[in-house]
Amino acid sequence: MSSVPAWLNSSSFSPRARSPPETPPETPPPPRPPLVEALVERADPLMQAGSSGQQEEATSHDVSRSESSRAEQLQAELEKPRIDLNALRQLATQGIPDSGGIRAVVWKLLLGYLPRIRSQWEEELAKKREQYAQFSQELIVNPSEKSRASEASDGDLPSGGELRRESVEGDHPLASGQASVWHQFFQDTELWEQIDRDVKRTHPDLPFFNGADGGSNENQGALGRILFIFAKLNPGIKYVQGMNEVLAPLLYIFRTDPDDKNKEHAEADAFFCFVELLSDFRDHFCQQLDNSEVGIRATITRLSNLLKQRDEELWLHLNVKIQINPQFYAFRWITLLLTQEFDFPDCLRLWDTLLSNKDGPLEILLRLCCAMVICIRTRLLGGDFTDNLKLLQNYPSTDIDGIIVTADRLRL
Template identity: 45%
Template sequence: MTREAMRRKAKAVPEWLNSPLWSTPPLASTPADPYGTDFSPPPAPSPKPSPSVPPPPMREQAVDSYAGRGGEIREEDGAGAALRAHLLADFKAALSKKVVNMGELRRLACLGVPDGGGTDVRPLVWKLLLGYLPTERSLWPYELEKKRSQYSAYKDEFLLNPSEKLRRIEESKLSRKKELTGERNGLLPRSEVTNEEHPLSFGKSSLWNQYFQESEILEQIDRDVKRTHPDKSFFSAKSNQESLRRILIIFSRLYPSVRYVQGLNEVLAPLFYVLKNDLDTSNSTSAEADTFFCFVELISGFKNNYCKHLDNSLVGIRSILSKLSQLLKKHDEELWRHMEVITKVYPQYYAFRWITLLLTMEFSFNVCIHIWDAMLGDPEGPPDTLLRICCAMLILVRKRLLVGDFTANIQLLQHYPQTNIDHLLHIANRLRGTMPS
């Protein structure tokens, strides 16, 4: 086969990948959709007299006008304020139904959840999207009370030091003994400390031995909590740091297959921030308990990424990185070849952090929250949506990657440049339904 024939046989690069949109900042006006017209905003209607109440915006216009600015609407922007009001009204209507339609809620969440204006629906939306709350509104008080009570029991079980645990165990034993013997008065019998209960015991069932073995994890959690977003006063508050610490300790002890992996504090931070800032004080005061269960629900979808013994399995992190490589090859073979064949820039060099920390370190905190709106709301589920977003991140900087060597590309991807988040999510949406099996 001649070289020319081989070149023709090679997979052609999609025309949209050569669009200058990938390497230039977004223009003030809406650019042409490089994918075609099916996802493009509709043309502006002919001017009409302004009605007293502005009509609801089109969904495509909502994406361009609201999410494109990371959800930050300027006060002087009347159109933006009207759009936010309409979108907020849609969310309130969806959340007020006796049984919340999750399909409708997910569709709205993918547009970005509006905040500000004295109302914030995001805490409730995230609780529903993560499955913490059932869709039936009448069950919410019961579920919240049950889960918050359960978390209180977890604190008693997992946060007490061995001395306190042994004291409570001994009190329980003595109480039962008194009931059996009918003893009502007199001195309590002296208890004996068994070998298993001694602080120097190496027994596997020893509370003290387990406590000392976990001390390294506790120290890591303490270090990570203290350096969680030090630039934000919210995370510098002692009470909030203690809440993060308790959540991570209980999680590590309740789920030993995952335990604590360095960086989980970054994944926990957006959840706690959103729920703690709920304007409903009955919810904000219980944010720690609610955050714990939402965190468990979130991590459950990604838990194989954090289990070291699964790293080389078909479901571990190496397999996930391989899927990202396959996804890129499917949509941009030229970029894939330059990255992995020519410059040897493999996904594990840059995407390991993207995936395990759910993009929390690649974008500003507020932008990350809006990315999570789309990730949690996407009907394909957070794991597949995350991979599509990661692939879109590569496509958006393809021109810089194609001219870069190993060092330049690693630096670019480990310090991802500021980008138009609406554009990024738009590209990720266009990759829908193409995930490798």
């Protein structure tokens, strides 16, 4: 069995706080590795000597000052004529401050929606937004309106128009032909109903998606339209339950952009960024590929192998001793990009790192998932099948930055 790094055995990775010893030890403990030291200071204030209110206030001030400095650095990068993506990634992976719409612009750049040449942004955005408007007009169709439009366009045509008019007149709600717009309409209705059920369940605790005002209804409508258009343009995948959760952070960030023009076109921007993001994960949503080399089961196996390589003791306990199949918890983690495991602000922070990875989001996603398991290893090693399955399927509140730092240490 490979040796386990000392820092992995630290109880600082457990969300349970530890009480300080009543009497100091006779001999000082061996120094902790820097990673554990940092995690203990963040996650376990009881371990700090004299954690007074003044110290907490000073720490909060330091964090605020650090975020302000990072916001200035990000803004400086965004104002350059040619964006340095490597520099942008290095800053964004540390967390993007929630101010000035910076996160919205940075995410669009990291996802490849905005070009690196700043002078091309306006033209590219106008083109994409017009394209989305065309998608909406062509794919979201009322058959009655389409029939009236066809009749109007055929009115002055003598022969060809007569044939087309007969076709329109024969296209009615009871028509069963595959070419019938009504037949397609009823098929679309089934798709709309499936999407609508999931959209209404999206983040029920957030007023943005489920508030009492009309704004949340419009946001739900935007989610539904994006998912419907995506399904129509991707018949091989269509819509799969859970896509709404992956789309939600994008729409939220773009629609809360303080720039009014960007906010107005948030739906179009979210659609194209959703397409870009899903290009790295679309095989996970295709059931026919589940058992292939690119399917979800192969990805879960990669996660299991990473855990075995980095912490064989914990891997043996979970997979051999108590026999928890990684699919029981990792399927949701991976397919939904961790959107259901943490509070929404923490999810946005994780996505800053997820989208900033130069090797692609899947590689860092697997390391983040592995880090999540390792960060609660003390509790997992002491638990049985039932306790551990419940723990992994209902991940406890923890230090997000600690998970990100641990994931970085797992880099191959």
